[in-house]
Amino acid sequence: MKFGLHKKYAILSIGLLLVEISIALFIHDRLVRPFVGDMLVVILIFTICRSFINANYFWLAVCVLIFSFAVEIGQYFNLIAILGLQHCELARTILGATFDYHDLLAYTAGALLIFIIGLLATYHSGRQLAAHRSEAQSPVRRRLTK
Numbered sequence: 235m236k237f238g239l240h241k242k243y244a245i246l247s248i249g250l251l252l253v254e255i256s257i258a259l260f261i262h263d264r265l266v267r268p269f270v271g272d273m274l275v276v277i278l279i280f281t282i283c284r285s286f287i288n289a290n291y292f293w294l295a296v297c298v299l300i301f302s303f304a305v306e307i308g309q310y311f312n313l314i315a316i317l318g319l320q321h322c323e324l325a326r327t328i329l330g331a332t333f334d335y336h337d338l339l340a341y342t343a344g345a346l347l348i349f350i351i352g353l354l355a356t357y358h359s360g361r362q363l364a365a366h367r368s369e370a371q372s373p374v375r376r377r378l379t380k
Contacts, residue, residue, distance in 0.1 A: 236288040244285040250278040258327075269340045276302050276344030291352045299345040306341070309333040 257271045280298045287294065308314075310333035319325035330337075 243281045247281040272340035273344040276341050295348040302341040
């Protein structure tokens with residue numbers, strides 16, 4: 235695990251944060267705000283972590299999922315009141331105030347999306363690497379492999 239700034243993920247984090255803020259301010263439905271918003275927040279936390287931590291892609295996604303579950307379980311036990319922050323709107327917005335098992339499903343869907351994107355990226359980069367290797371072969375070897 236290495237630490238440093240990964241610009242691609244930092245820019246993606248800013249974009250996802252803007253999407254999350256837009257969902258929170260302007261969308262008040264039964265699908266996008268509660269489900270897609272919670273799914274995206276897992277991806278947002280992942281991209282923020284990935285902006286500064288160059289860790290194994292899949293383990294980092296699992297850690298973010300565990301963190302998300304922990305926050306939701308904290309809501310079940312009314313952690314916001316235990317911490318004395320029930321009157322702080324910012325804390326209620328960030329930590330949440332009510333437990334909903336549907337949120338756990340949304341978090342899992344977000345983590346699955348991270349896994350799928352990671353697998354696709356790994357597959358794609360492997361194909362590019364294989365293509366690059368075949369291009370780097372000598373002209374004689376290229377003729378023999380065709």
